[in-house]
Amino acid sequence: xxxxxxxxxxxxxxxxxxxxxxxxxxxxxxxxxxxxxxxxxxxxxxxxxxxxxxxxxxxxxxxxxxxxxxxxxxxxxxxxxxxxxxxxxxxxxxxxxxxxxxxxxxxxxxxxxxxxxxxxxxxxxxxxxxxxxxxxxxxxxxxxxxxxxxxxxxxxxxxxxxxxxxxxxxxxxxxxxxxxxxxxxxxxxxxxxxxxxxxxxxxxxxxxxxxxxxxxxxxxxxxxxxxxxxxxxxxxxxxxxxxxxxxxxxxxxxxxxxxxxxxxxxxxxxxxxxxxxxxxxxxxxxxxxxxxxxxxxxxxxxxxxxxxxxxxxxxxxxxxxxxxxxxxxxxxxxxxxxxxxxxxxxxxxxxxxxxxxxxxxxxxxxxxxxxxxxxxxxxxxxxxxxxxxxxxxxxxxxxxxxxxxxxxxxxxxxxxxxxxxxxxxxxxxxxxxxxxxxxxxxxxxxxxxxxxxxxxxxxxxxxxxxxxxxxxxxxxxxxxxxxxxxxxxxxxxxxxxxxxxxxxxxxxxxxxxxxxxxxxxxxxxxxxxxxxxxxxxxxxxxxxxxxxxxxxxxxxxxxxxxxxxxxxxxxxxxxxxxxxxxxxxxxxxxxxxxxxxxxxxxxxxxxxxxxxxxxxxxxxxxxxxxxxxxxxxxxxxxxxxxxxxxxxxxxxxxxxxxxxxxxxxxxxxxxxxxxxxxxxxxxxxxxxxxxxxxxxxxxxxxxxxxxxxxxxxxxxxxxxxxxxxxxxxxxxxxxxxxxxxxxxxxxxxxxxxx
Amino acid sequence: xxxxxxxxxxxxxxxxxxxxxxxxxxxxxxxxxxxxxxxxxxxxxxxxxxxxxxxxxxxxxxxxxxxxxxxxxxxxxxxxxxxxxxxxxxxxxxxxxxxxxxxxxxxxxxxxxxxxxxxxxxxxxxxxxxxxxxxxxxxxxxxxxxxxxxxx
Numbered sequence: 001x002x003x004x005x006x007x008x009x010x011x012x013x014x015x016x017x018x019x020x021x022x023x024x025x026x027x028x029x030x031x032x033x034x035x036x037x038x039x040x041x042x043x044x045x046x047x048x049x050x051x052x053x054x055x056x057x058x059x060x061x062x063x064x065x066x067x068x069x070x071x072x073x074x075x076x077x078x079x080x081x082x083x084x085x086x087x088x089x090x091x092x093x094x095x096x097x098x099x100x101x102x103x104x105x106x107x108x109x110x111x112x113x114x115x116x117x118x119x120x121x122x123x124x125x126x127x128x129x130x131x132x133x134x135x136x137x138x139x140x141x142x143x144x145x146x147x148x149x150x151x152x153x154x155x156x157x158x159x160x161x162x163x164x165x166x167x168x169x170x171x172x173x174x175x176x177x178x179x180x181x182x183x184x185x186x187x188x189x190x191x192x193x194x195x196x197x198x199x200x201x202x203x204x205x206x207x208x209x210x211x212x213x214x215x216x217x218x219x220x221x222x223x224x225x226x227x228x229x230x231x232x233x234x235x236x237x238x239x240x241x242x243x244x245x246x247x248x249x250x251x252x253x254x255x256x257x258x259x260x261x262x263x264x265x266x267x268x269x270x271x272x273x274x275x276x277x278x279x280x281x282x283x284x285x286x287x288x289x290x291x292x293x294x295x296x297x298x299x300x301x302x303x304x305x306x307x308x309x310x311x312x313x314x315x316x317x318x319x320x321x322x323x324x325x326x327x328x329x330x331x332x333x334x335x336x337x338x339x340x341x342x343x344x345x346x347x348x349x350x351x352x353x354x355x356x357x358x359x360x361x362x363x364x365x366x367x368x369x370x371x372x373x374x375x376x377x378x379x380x381x382x383x384x385x386x387x388x389x390x391x392x393x394x395x396x397x398x399x400x401x402x403x404x405x406x407x408x409x410x411x412x413x414x415x416x417x418x419x420x421x422x423x424x425x426x427x428x429x430x431x432x433x434x435x436x437x438x439x440x441x442x443x444x445x446x447x448x449x450x451x452x453x454x455x456x457x458x459x460x461x462x463x464x465x466x467x468x469x470x471x472x473x474x475x476x477x478x479x480x481x482x483x484x485x486x487x488x489x490x491x492x493x494x495x496x497x498x499x500x501x502x503x504x505x506x507x508x509x510x511x512x513x514x515x516x517x518x519x520x521x522x523x524x525x526x527x528x529x530x531x532x533x534x535x536x537x538x539x540x541x542x543x544x545x546x547x548x549x550x551x552x553x554x555x556x557x558x559x560x561x562x563x564x565x566x567x568x569x570x571x572x573x574x575x576x577x578x579x580x581x582x583x584x585x586x587x588x589x590x591x592x593x594x595x596x597x598x599x600x601x602x603x604x605x606x607x608x609x610x611x612x613x614x615x616x617x618x619x620x621x622x623x624x625x626x627x628x629x630x631x632x633x634x635x636x637x638x639x640x641x642x643x644x645x646x647x648x649x650x651x652x653x654x655x656x657x658x659x660x661x662x663x664x665x666x667x668x669x670x671x672x673x674x675x676x677x678x679x680x681x682x683x684x685x686x687x688x689x690x691x692x693x694x695x696x697x698x699x700x701x702x703x704x705x706x707x708x709x710x711x712x713x714x715x716x717x718x719x720x721x722x723x724x725x726x727x728x729x730x731x732x733x734x735x736x737x738x739x740x741x742x743x744x745x746x747x748x749x750x751x752x753x754x
Numbered sequence: 755x756x757x758x759x760x761x762x763x764x765x766x767x768x769x770x771x772x773x774x775x776x777x778x779x780x781x782x783x784x785x786x787x788x789x790x791x792x793x794x795x796x797x798x799x800x801x802x803x804x805x806x807x808x809x810x811x812x813x814x815x816x817x818x819x820x821x822x823x824x825x826x827x828x829x830x831x832x833x834x835x836x837x838x839x840x841x842x843x844x845x846x847x848x849x850x851x852x853x854x855x856x857x858x859x860x861x862x863x864x865x866x867x868x869x870x871x872x873x874x875x876x877x878x879x880x881x882x883x884x885x886x887x888x889x890x891x892x893x894x895x896x897x898x899x900x901x902x903x904x905x906x
Contacts, residue, residue, distance in 0.1 A: 300787055309783065310781060312781070320790075327815060
C-alpha cells in the first residue's frame with residue numbers, strides 16, 4: 001500500500017479528539033511503541049482562560065510518536081491542518097531526530113486514537129508526581145517549559161492552532177524530544193539484547209546497527225523491548241550540523257490528498273449512511289439582537305423541507321439537501337428585537353475612537369512602552385511630524401464557510417467541523433447537545449482556511465443544538481452571506497503619532513497612541529529601533545461588534561501604522577527609507593540583515609519605469625523578522641503591485657518550501673485587505689455580504705513574489721503562518737508614495753482610487 | 755390558508771426557553787414538516803387547477819433566489835417583480851438590465867411573460883437571465899398567474 005493511501009483517514013473512522021483520547025496515552029498495541037511528550041507552560045492563560053477548556057490535562061501540548069510492526073513511524077500532532085503544512089514539518093523534525101527516512105513517516109493530525117487510550121497512562125500524564133516506578137510499557141516524559149513565550153503559553157493552554165506556534169512549540173519542544181527519546185530507548189533495548197554498549201550502536205533509516213558484530217535489526221524488532229527501558233530525562237537532540245531532514249524541502253504529506261481530492265475537509269465530514277440532513281441558518285444581523293418573530297408560511301411548502309426552527313438567536317431550515325434548506329430559508333421573514341446599537345454606523349464608531357484618542361491626548365491612556373521622555377524630546381525637536389492612520393474592520397473570508405456536522409444520540413455527540421480549537425469546540429458542542437464534554441467525539445478533518453476565524457466555537461454549538469432538536473445528523477452550512485455578516489472581525493483602529501527629528505535628521509522622539517487592545521502585546525512596540533524617547537499608549541474603546549483574531553492579529557494594523565510613520569519620518573528627514581531604517585537598526589543585527597537582504601533582492605535604488613515606485617517595511621512578529629519591498633505600478637487607474645520581495649529570518653527554516661509558501665500566502669492575504677477590503681456598519685449591521693463587495697485578490701492582480709530566507713538563530717526559531725503579513729500593507733502604501741507622492745493613511749487603498 | 759392545509763404531516767410545537775443556564779436554550783419554535791424518509795406532501799403541481807395563484811407561488815420558490823416580490827424591496831440578482839405584469843420591460847429603477855432587455859420594447863403581458871419564461875434567451879437574445887426557463891407549460895402559466903396577483 002502506498003504511503004498516501006496509508007495516510008488517508010478512513011471516513012468517520014478518522015482519528016478522534018475525545019477528552020479521554022486527548023489526555024490518554026500510549027500502550028503497546030500490536031507491537032507498536034508509543035512515546036508522548038507534553039509541553040506545559042507555566043504562564044498564566046490570561047484572558048483566554050474563560051474560553052479554553054478547563055481540565056487540568058488540557059493545559060498541555062502533547063506530541064506522540066508511534067513506531068509500528070511494519071517499521072513505519074507515525075507523528076501524531078495536536079494541531080490542525082488548515083493549509084499551512086505545519087504538521088508535515090513537525091513530522092519532519094521527528095523523523096530527523098529518530099533517524100527515519102521521510103518516505104517511512106506518516107502524519108496523523110490528532111493526538112491519539114481510542115486504541116491507545118489507557119487510564120493508567122492518563123493518570124501518569126496529568127499527575128507527573130504520581131508516575132509509578134515502572135511505567136506500564138509506556139514511555140513518558142514531561143518537560144515543563146516555563147516562561148518561554150507568553151503568547152505561546154496562552155496558545156498552548158488553549159490547545160490552539162494559531163499564533164504561528166506549531167513548529168516552534170510542538171515541533172521544537174515536543175516532537176524532536178519525542179523522536180530523540182524513542183531513538184535512545186530503542187538503542188538501549190538493542191544494546192541490552194546484543195550485549196554491547198549503547199554507544200557502539202548506530203541508527204539510520206529506522207534500523208539499528210552494531211558495526212563490530214555486524215548485527216542489524218529494524219526498529220520494530222525492538223519496539224516492545226524499548227518500551228521497557230528507562231526514560232531518558234534529557235535525550236540528546238541534534239545540532240544543526242547533524243540535521244539531515246530538518247532544513248530541507250521535504251514534500252508535504254497533505255498535498256497528495258488535496259491534489260487527488262481525497263482529503264476530508266470539515267464540510268466533507270459526517271457519518272456514513274443516508275441519515276444525514278442539511279441545515280441553513282440565519283442569525284440576527286445586529287449583535288445582541290434575537291429573533292422576535294418568524295413567518296415561515298412559504299418555506300413550509302417548499303421542496304425537501306423537514307423542519308423550520310426558531311432557535312431564539314437564529315432561525316434554521318432543515319431539509320433533504322443544503323440547497324433546499326437555503327432556498328426555503330431565503331423565503332422566511334423575520335423580525336428582530338431592538339438593541340442599543342440599531343442606529344450605529346461606521347462613522348459613529350470612528351468618531352468614538354477619535355474621542356477616546358482625544359481624551360488620552362499626548363500622555364494619557366494605558367502605557368505600553370515608556371522610555372526617556374517622549375513629550376519633552378518632541379517639544380525640543382528640530383522637526384516635528386504628526387500623522388494619523390486608520391484601518392477598518394476586516395472579515396476572514398475563509399474559502400470554506402463556517403459549517404459543522406453534528407449527531408446527538410444516546411447521550412453522545414459526534415462532531416465533524418473545521419476548527420482551530422477542538423477542545424473549545426467540543427465544549428460548545430457539549431453545551432448545545434446537553435451532554436458532558438466526555439461524551440463528545442471530535443472527528444478530525446482538514447480546515448479549508450483558518451486565519452483566526454476558526455478560533456470560536458459558536459458554529460459548533462449551533463449545529464449541536466439543531467442535531468439535538470431534530471434527533472438526526474445535521475450538516476449545517478453557513479451561506480457566504482452569513483459567513484461575511486457573522487464573522488468575528490479584525491478590529492478597526494486609529495493610531496496617532498508624533499515624531500521628532502533632531503537637526504541631523506535623527507529620530508529622537510516617538511509618541512504613539514491607538515485604540516486596539518493589543519494581542520500580542522508586542523505588536524505596537526518598536527524596541528528594535530534605536531529611539532531614545534518612546535511613549536506608546538492605548539486608549540480603551542469597546543466597539544459593540546464581534547471581534548476576533550485575524551491573521552497576525554494586532555500586528556496586522558501596527559505593521560501598517562509603524563512602518564508608514566517611519567517612512568514619513570524618513571522622507572521628512574530627507575533620507576532614503578532604507579538608509580533611515582538602517583541607522584535605526586544598528587543595535588538589532590538580525591533586523592538589519594533582513595533589511596539589507598530585501599534591499600539587495602529588490603535592487604533598491606536602481607531605476608524603475610515611469611509611474612512605478614518602491615516601498616519598504618519591516619516587522620517582527622511571532623519571533624520571526626520579515627522585511628518586504630513592494631514595487632507598485634501606478635500607470636493604471638488603480639495601484640497594481642507588480643512585485644513583492646520578502647526577506648525572512650525565522651531563526652531556522654525547518655522546511656524552506658513551507659516557510660516560503662507561508663510568506664507568499666501572508667503577503668497575498670495582507671495585500672488583499674490593504675488594497676480592497678473593509679467591513680462597514682450601517683444600522684448596527686455589517687453591510688458587506690459576498691465576494692462582490694468583499695474582494696479577494698485574483699491571480700491577475702497577484703504580484704510576483706520572491707522570498708529569501710536567512711537562518712539567523714537556529715536555537716530560537718520563529719513562526720511562519722503570520723509574520724509575512726504585517727509588513728505588506730506599509731510596503732505597498734510606501735511604494736505608492738514613492739511613485740506618486742500620495743500618502744495613504746487610511747486603508748483600504750481602493751477607497752482613494754474610486 | 756389552502757397551501758398550508760395540504761401539509762398533512764405538519765406539526766408545530768412551541769417550547770419554552772430552557773431554565774438551565776449551563777445548556778444552550780431549546781428552540782423557541784420548532785415546526786416539523788415531516789420526518790426524514792417520509793414522502794413529501796403532494797407537490798404544488800398537483801394542486802387544484804383553479805388555485806393557479808397558489809400553485810404559481812409554490813413554483814416560484816425556484817425563482818426567489820434572484821427575484822424579490824415585495825413592493826419596494828430591493829432587487830437581487832434579478833429585478834423586483836412586484837407589479838411586473840403590465841409594466842414596460844426594463845423599468846425597475848434599482849436594477850441594471852442587459853441592453854437587450856432594456857431595448858426590447860416589450861410590455862410584460864401574460865402572454866409575453868409566458869413566452870419569455872419558456873425560453874428567455876430565445877425571446878430576448880442577450881438577456882442576462884441565464885437560468886430559470888420553465889419548460890412545463892402548466893407550471894409556467896401558474897407562475898404568470900402568481901406574478902399577475904402581485905401588486906406594486
